[in-house]
Amino acid sequence: MAEHGDQAMPLAGGQSLIPLLAMRLVRPGHIVDLSRVGELQQVSVAEGRVSIGAMARQRDIEHDPRMPGLVRVAVPHIGHFQIRNRGTVGGSLSHMDPAAEWPAIALALDAVMVAASVRGRRDITADAFMIGPQMTSLEPEELLVEVVLPMRTEGFGFAEVTRRGLGDFALAGAACQDKAVVVFGVGLRPQRLRVVEDFLNRGGGTRAEISAVAASEIQATDAIHTSSHYRRVVAAALVGAVIEESQARGGVA
């Protein structure tokens, strides 16, 4: 990757990149297959943090009891199980589909993304990592190698609305960890709802009041199947729902 720069694309599980290649939406000069880099598949837990190697498969994460609660409830929504058999955590984050679950999880948990290149390693906050659709702050020669999450087993909530149940892309979704609130699938990238978070920090309100605050803050765009109005209304309702869910799970919101 150092040699070929933006002409080289890393291939993780291939569940997003191979369709892009098939549709000729990307035409890289070189593809670097990461499937045999064993150290990228490692998962470790230490000092209240979970460290997930970029090539850990969704399937393995889904069945790993060491994962934070938000990860456990959100990962089963990623594609169908056949996709989770091949798809990876790092691949999903690097692909940065605005409707994908992992960017929302990372933003809600204040994840640290570890990028590496021949020049060394650097930490990137989840917020700085995600720029827009298929756009991250990774440099062309850099690779996402690891995601570090805080170990939280309560105070989380997750919900999404799709056209056809599990496995489909989210038309709108929401995730929260305590007072960190995220909507995804509604705009160009997942959005932290800082106004809603301030509202919760000042004591919050009823579910309807929380949803009303969310509706005024969410930045939604139009999409093929949904208008921006629909996405804002649905996402705002989901925000109310996930905060209620997190409180039922012992959250401090």
Place this chain on the structure above:
Amino acid sequence: MTVNGSRWSGDVPARQTLCDFLRDELELTGTHVGCEQGACGACTILGDGEAVRSCLMLAVQADGMELTTIEGMGEPGNLSTLQAAFLRHRAFQCGFCTPGFLASAAEILGSGRRYSRRELRDMLSGNVCRCTGYEPIVEAVFECQR
């Protein structure tokens, strides 16, 4: 790699997908190619016992893997239990989606867990059938759990 119990080794074009390799090189045309973007499930096969989309893998990525396609699951006169259940329940009409459904169902049944019809319906939603309306497919898989 091993395909349906037989070892295969050789060179493949780096750009060739696994489904094209199976069909064009090994002439295993029972693996059907529908959408070529991972959505329809028709090309699903077993890779090391797990259901995977053969259109979303390059053939080179299957290096060292053990693959099972529909040709390795049973044959006329000697159907697998699952295939026999599909036949009994009329769980296919045109048959285009059937090899993919059988691969997905093989992993589900291989887990040894007993799922409700509702859970099976969710788990089988990664395969699309345009003929049957899914009821007989869910019934066939449900019956094989007993």
